[in-house]
Amino acid sequence: MLHRLADDLWVAEQPQTYFGLSIGTRMTVIRLANSNRLVILSPIQPHPALEQELAAIGVVTDVMAPNVFHHLYLQAFQKRFPLATTWGPPALRQKCPHLQLDRLLSAEPPSPWPEIEVCNLTGLHTLGPTGPSPLHEVAFCHTPSRTLILTDSAFHFDASAAWLTRLITRIGGGFNRLEPTILERLATSDRASLHRAMQLVLQWDFDRVIVAHGAIVETGGKQALARAYSSFLESPLP
Numbered sequence: 001m002l003h004r005l006a007d008d009l010w011v012a013e014q015p016q017t018y019f020g021l022s023i024g025t026r027m028t029v030i031r032l033a034n035s036n037r038l039v040i041l042s043p044i045q046p047h048p049a050l051e052q053e054l055a056a057i058g059v060v061t062d063v064m065a066p067n068v069f070h071h072l073y074l075q076a077f078q079k080r081f082p083l084a085t086t087w088g089p090p091a092l093r094q095k096c097p098h099l100q101l102d103r104l105l106s107a108e109p110p111s112p113w114p115e116i117e118v119c120n121l122t123g124l125h126t127l128g129p130t131g132p133s134p135l136h137e138v139a140f141c142h143t144p145s146r147t148l149i150l151t152d153s154a155f156h157f158d159a160s161a162a163w164l165t166r167l168i169t170r171i172g173g174g175f176n177r178l179e180p181t182i183l184e185r186l187a188t189s190d191r192a193s194l195h196r197a198m199q200l201v202l203q204w205d206f207d208r209v210i211v212a213h214g215a216i217v218e219t220g221g222k223q224a225l226a227r228a229y230s231s232f233l234e235s236p237l238p
Contacts, residue, residue: 002029002053006145010057011210014044022162023213025070028149029054030142033115037061040084041140042070042151042212043077051080060084062113064105066151067137068092069126070212074099089120089136105138117141119200121153123193124184132187139197141204148206148221154178154228156214178209178217179228191233198229202238 002010008031016025028041036058043063044050054060063078064087065071071092078086078100088101103112111118121137140149155174157165169175172182188194202222209221217224230237 001049002057005208005210005216006147008033009142009145009147011216012044012050012053016213021168022165023155023157024161026210026212026216028140028210029057030113030116031058032113033144039113039116040064040077041149042066043073045073046076046080062087064088065092066105066140066149067135068095069135070151071096071099089138091134091136115143117143117204119197121194121197121201123188123190123197124153124180125187125189126152127183127187132189139201141201141206143205145208146206147208147210148201148204148225149210151212153184154180154209154211154225156209156211156217158215160215174214177228178211178221178224180232185232188232191235194229195233195235195237198225198233198237202226 002012004010010029012027013024016023025044027044030039038058038060039062040060041064060081061084063084065074068089068091085102087103087105090104093101119139121139124135124137125132126135135152137151137153156178157169157175166175173179174181206222207219209217226237
């Protein structure tokens, strides 16, 4: 069910496992100012109750996979909302040629949505079953609510997480701290590009941080992200 965080900003969650680890996943819904248009970031599995709640707040016009891993429910959303424009990073078209992408996500200005800032997190990789893999992730900032929206570039699990998830993230990163995990630390080699991207992100005015996996950081998110990536990149960030 939708959970309202601020004016024109909601999230919805569902269970999700990754290699047997319970990490959950979160969808973000932004209603564009002075309209009933809804932008869906990182869609979850649609179901009748969720569809009814979305219909109550607006019309789904844009659905996007913010990186090359968060596309599992993209087709299901396309079937339920066939008139919506589907967005994804260019690399997703190469990875999943069966997916229909109407528009490619680009961080080149201007943003397609006046109140949403976008930035490619160039250089960020994660460690998967076949080795290091680029995430091709785009970060978003909903400027009216001062909210940064991330996907797999940072995690923030807390005491509400499953016990095994708490144990693993205590060791690998992302428990009670907003930060990338050891998988990103081991896989990311182009740290200069990622540093430049994070500098751009940290110029945005945000306090709250929504992550796809873990708990939302309601306040202090900008300072927490700067600390985490300064440590990760071994280079100070503002």
